[in-house]
Amino acid sequence: MVQQPPSEGATEAADETPPPPPTDIDLVIERFPGSFVPSWRYADQMPTVRVLPEHIREAISWLRHECPARYDMLVDVGGSHWPDRDEPFEVTYILHSMTTNARIRVKCAVAAHGDDLPVIPSIALIWSAANWPEREIYDMFGVEFTDHPDLRRILTPNDWEGHPLRKDFPLGEEPVEFYRSASAGA
């Protein structure tokens, strides 16, 4: 089959189309220096941006009150631990906009702090929904949230030692070993 060169009209039309309007991700990157889209596979196609920890409170507040889409629902705040990375802790915020029905994921990498707990500003004072999830991250990963109104352990007892979801915290399971059972004989 002979490939047809695109007709002139089509190219002109393509040239005339205005550049797409900036997405909320673009706006965040423009507004908060140091933020970028991480090169990582987001299999759920949710737009994702990483901001610096010192900007997280302003960024969430901006997305909620000033961003055109008004992300007015805080869906989830979760933590994760990546021991091999330079900044081993990550806090993920997922926001939902009732006006545009869109979601955005904001990530924050938190650097280790020697023997002290890594520190990130809390957003619980500007959004009460983050109160318990941040306590959970503090409990499970040992990330300290500054200015949190009530930073206590939430799921484990107060005298619990260590942070269970860190990768260096042992699971406490006995590994399954294959052995000859008595019923199998020999």
Place this chain on the structure above:
Amino acid sequence: MVMLEETRTESGRMVLNMGPQHPSTHGVLRLMLELEGENVTQCIPDMGYLHTGIEKMSEARNYHQALVLTDRIDYLAPITNNLSYIMACEKLFDVGDKVPERAQVVRVILSELTRIASHLIWLGTHALDLGAMTVFMYCWREREQILDIMENISGVRMMTSFMRIGGLVADVPDDFAGLVADFVRVMPRKIDEYETLLSRNPIFIDRTRGVGVIARDGALEFGFTGSCLRASGVEFDVRVNLPYCGYETYDFDVAWSKEGDVYARYMVRMREMRESVRIIDQGAKRLLALNGAPIRLDDPRITFPKREKIHSSMESLIHHFKLVSEGPVPLPGEAYAAVESPRGEQATYIMSDGSNKPHRVRFRGPSFYNLQVLQHTIAGGLVADVVACIGSIDIVLGEIDR
């Protein structure tokens, strides 16, 4: 956990410990209430009694194995937990849009059956808390019918683990359609029956109307989802706003209300049960047209080979062995998948580092967020309203503590 050292505060107020073993806290929730006479001045919830480390355990299992743990998170709605986990895995393996239609229809029917079963437990215990014993017995009767259907398809009444990545573990038996049709025929009249007992009952109305009011702004501030959010005047339902499993092709209405009190949450859930019956009815009709269609995706990365092939072909045996011993391996990446569970947005967030075990699995339990509002609504109310509030938020402690 906070220990009670004094039974009276300096101001002479009494500190009352409610739970963890208390029938009205719906599980092992402990509340510390500061009382001035009959009025609650402060409430501090204390959770974690049911913390089982499901997220940590999931990190030590491969993608097929962690499924059975998800049943135990929200133990009143195991199917929706399965579904959100499976959907996150499917997104991670890039097969989310390739699941056969018959599997999707069965998933929808089972999700809605679970929603009704869970709402029936909520209704029964909520009414029991408020002094209506009969409703509890009636609700258990209909829930039994749903559990019989679950037993019929999977052999298990509650922890079915019926979903698999890419479809279902097995096809539904031939009499499934008949059982579902029976249920759809019976259920609307039963809901009428509950409503005659409660909706215009003056005692029930006095105990619920204007109690535990949460306005629209408060609901969004505290991260409400599900029936509680809709009762506060926000029309948000994951099934409509972010449809999954083909929910956008079903004809149903989203029940919502503006009042935001305990009675509004009751009415929203009652209407939701009726809508669920409608969805099940539509699903059952579609299922008849899809008789004999595949129920599981055929993708060698994820799906086990057929049993007959394992017996006859060496390659299939090796394939089966690899999938069982090593498990499926996705590309590095992450995926968040949300479903509308009976309590709200139940989501699973899986991060993969490219190995056969998930690097991090997070379960977003809707009750965890919904319960946060409790200490703000019941402060200033009466002790008797505390049980009405807890009941109407419909918490499951397994999901809060995970």
